[in-house]
Amino acid sequence: MNPTQRDPMRILIDEQAIQRRVRELGQEIRATYGDEPVTAIGVLKGSFMFMADLVRAIDGEVRCDFLGVSSYQGGTRSTGVVRITQDLKHPIEGQHCLVIEDIIDTGLTIEYLLKMLEVRQPRSLRVAALLDKPSNRETKVTADFVGFTIPDEFVVGYGLDLGELYRNLPHIAVYTP
Ligand code: IMP
Numbered sequence: 001m002n003p004t005q006r007d008p009m010r011i012l013i014d015e016q017a018i019q020r021r022v023r024e025l026g027q028e029i030r031a032t033y034g035d036e037p038v039t040a041i042g043v044l045k046g047s048f049m050f051m052a053d054l055v056r057a058i059d060g061e062v063r064c065d066f067l068g069v070s071s072y073q074g075g076t077r078s079t080g081v082v083r084i085t086q087d088l089k090h091p092i093e094g095q096h097c098l099v100i101e102d103i104i105d106t107g108l109t110i111e112y113l114l115k116m117l118e119v120r121q122p123r124s125l126r127v128a129a130l131l132d133k134p135s136n137r138e139t140k141v142t143a144d145f146v147g148f149t150i151p152d153e154f155v156v157g158y159g160l161d162l163g164e165l166y167r168n169l170p171h172i173a174v175y176t177p
Helices: 015-033 048-057 108-118
Strands: 010-013 038-044 062-070 083-086 096-104 124-132 145-149 172-174
Touching: 015 048, 015 124, 015 145, 038 048, 038 108, 048 062, 048 096, 062 108, 096 108, 108 124
Parallel strands: 038 062, 038 096, 096 124, 124 145
Antiparallel strands: 010 172, 062 083
């Protein structure tokens, strides 16, 4: 059964708006790095759909690697405890690294990841986040590239889940139980 049929949820950002913004982000990102190769680091699982679209919108040389992270243990609040479930497959020393996140909420997850990656001595380390929920921030971390700034609501779709459901929606919806 399609989750949209089972739980009708309010669409916050529709598919066309996402695709348009992702294309713009790809151009912004390429302009920032000039002709240099970029290592895109997708934070699994939430960023998988954003990553797939974003890397296709960045011209030129792009490497892709992934970090598996679990920060929620199934609920809707960050626990602050970040568990690495899969490390990068390749060293990043001397490379321009772009961490690709689905959403920055408290900022605890991305802060942890940036600290972990910095010690591997990349040439540069930036963050691209599809969504930013600044009202909930508990750290000073900001993303270098942000798709959309949203209010403090729990959202699902386009890779974002609640208990592993709704990742397949092509849009971002506000979760309503
Ligand atoms: P943070 O550590 O609070 O910044 O949360 C980061 C992670 O929590 C994100 O990468 C998401 O996986 C998850 N998250 C935060 N807000 C939402 C939401 O509204 N919907 C789905 N997942 C979320």
